[in-house]
Amino acid sequence: xxxxxxxxxxxxxxxxxxxxxxxxxxxxxxxxxxxxxxxxxxxxxxxxxxxxxxxxxxxxxxxxxxxxxxxxxxxxxxxxxxxxxxxxxxxxxxxxxxxxxxxxxxxxxxxxxxxxxxxxxxxxxxxxxxxxxxxxxxxxxxxxxxxxxxxxxxxxxxxxxxxxxxxxxxxxxxxxxxxxxxx
Amino acid sequence: xxxxxxxxxxxxxxxxxxxxxxxxxxxxxxxxxxxxxxxxxxxxxxxxxxxxxxxxxxxxxxxxxxxxxxxxxxxxxxxxxxxxxxxxxxxxxxxxxxxxxxxxxxxxxxxxxxxxxxxxxxxxxxxxxxxxxxxxxxxxxxxxxxxxxxxxxxxxxxxxxxxxxxxxxxxxxxxxxxxxxxx
DNA sequence: CAGCCTAAAGCTATTTATTTGCGTTAGACC
DNA sequence: GGTCTAACGCAAATAAATAGCTTTAGGCTG
Numbered sequence: 001x002x003x004x005x006x007x008x009x010x011x012x013x014x015x016x017x018x019x020x021x022x023x024x025x026x027x028x029x030x031x032x033x034x035x036x037x038x039x040x041x042x043x044x045x046x047x048x049x050x051x052x053x054x055x056x057x058x059x060x061x062x063x064x065x066x067x068x069x070x071x072x073x074x075x076x077x078x079x080x081x082x083x084x085x086x087x088x089x090x091x092x093x094x095x096x097x098x099x100x101x102x103x104x105x106x107x108x109x110x111x112x113x114x115x116x117x118x119x120x121x122x123x124x125x126x127x128x129x130x131x132x133x134x135x136x137x138x139x140x141x142x143x144x145x146x147x148x149x150x151x152x153x154x155x156x157x158x159x160x161x162x163x164x165x166x167x168x169x170x171x172x173x174x175x176x177x178x179x180x181x182x183x
Numbered sequence: 184x185x186x187x188x189x190x191x192x193x194x195x196x197x198x199x200x201x202x203x204x205x206x207x208x209x210x211x212x213x214x215x216x217x218x219x220x221x222x223x224x225x226x227x228x229x230x231x232x233x234x235x236x237x238x239x240x241x242x243x244x245x246x247x248x249x250x251x252x253x254x255x256x257x258x259x260x261x262x263x264x265x266x267x268x269x270x271x272x273x274x275x276x277x278x279x280x281x282x283x284x285x286x287x288x289x290x291x292x293x294x295x296x297x298x299x300x301x302x303x304x305x306x307x308x309x310x311x312x313x314x315x316x317x318x319x320x321x322x323x324x325x326x327x328x329x330x331x332x333x334x335x336x337x338x339x340x341x342x343x344x345x346x347x348x349x350x351x352x353x354x355x356x357x358x359x360x361x362x363x364x365x366x
Numbered sequence: 367c368a369g370c371c372t373a374a375a376g377c378t379a380t381t382t383a384t385t386t387g388c389g390t391t392a393g394a395c396c
Numbered sequence: 397g398g399t400c401t402a403a404c405g406c407a408a409a410t411a412a413a414t415a416g417c418t419t420t421a422g423g424c425t426g
Binding site: 197198201232233235236239240 | 373374375376377
């Protein structure tokens with residue numbers, strides 16, 4: 001009997017309930033107070049679980065925060081359909097930048113990065129959004145840059161601007177998008 | 184009498200000695216063991232100071248690590264002069280990528296990012312390196328991209344590849360450099 | 367160059383976070 | 397229903413971080 005073929009209540013049930021409870025508690029705390037003051041015991045108390053539960057499931061605070069951040073990226077759903085590939089990309093980039101350029105947003109991005117493993121799903125999730133935009137553009141038979149190029153020309157510079165605290169104006173984003181269309 | 188006009192032994196002397204001692208101890212520990220096992224009390228013991236000294240001067244482990252990382256960036260000195268702007272940029276980018284693509288290198292980059300403040304001198308220091316290359320190219324009356332463009336087209340994608348654990352081949356870097364020269 | 371003055375370091379006690387071992391429970395599977 | 401185990405709760409032990417107070421080094425003045 002292999003480990004994976006047997007196994008107890010892993011996916012659903014209590015575990016899921018606790019995960020939701022911890023996630024909610026964390027998000028609420030992050031709205032109330034500075035990220036630097038949020039601690040594992042605090043989250044545990046608000047979520048109604050013991051700290052050791054959190055340590056065992058997530059390892060440490062950073063990985064928990066990263067987990068939550070990635071989840072939030074997902075729930076944002078598909079990028080808006082504005083009728084054209086170029087404007088889709090611009091709209092998406094503006095929203096993305098706005099979301100992460102703020103103090104808290106920057107902290108979230110950094111949390112995602114400091115979490116060790118493939119938790120850097122951040123890049124994958126983002127890429128998938130661009131793929132959706134690209135697919136729509138193709139359906140309409142529009143010209144649209146390769147996804148890799150869009151990541152290099154638009155996403156990478158925006159992320160670096162955010163991480164290294166460079167100012168990020170509206171025009172700057174528009175320029176990046178324009179550049180992406182010049183193969 | 185203003186604070187800045189009086190003041191005790193701030194720049195030189197004991198403080199400098201202790202900073203050097205702590206930096207050295209940290210670097211040595213990082214070579215011996217995993218970054219995750221390095222703690223402030225450990226560093227303090229090896230450096231022959233009390234932990235509270237480190238906490239007061241650097242705040243926490245991340246800021247100390249970031250401080251050291253930036254220092255190491257500096258000591259690497261000017262980028263090599265290979266005789267032409269394009270090859271200078273390529274050589275620099277290859278070395279940069281190699282330095283940070285490794286496991287420890289990635290961790291260093293992440294440390295620099297998680298340290299709060301303008302400690303993100305990482306970007307500034309890097310930019311200055313590109314400026315040096317650009318200045319040399321101008322002296323030779325070569326064509327060379329604007330520094331901002333080089334940062335966007337070469338540095339930003341490389342950093343994102345490293346941070347998000349994308350593979351980073353030699354050819355990939357060469358392509359990025361080539362792109363940068365297509366204004 | 368002797369003495370004053372203070373920023374920075376030491377020391378210690380206290381608080382807070384993290385780890386660990388062990389008993390308990392929920393719920394997946396037969 | 398019964399069994400079996402991953403995940404949880406609880407509590408004790410360890411380790412890290414903070415804070416108060418004392419001591420020291422070394423820049424500055426006279």
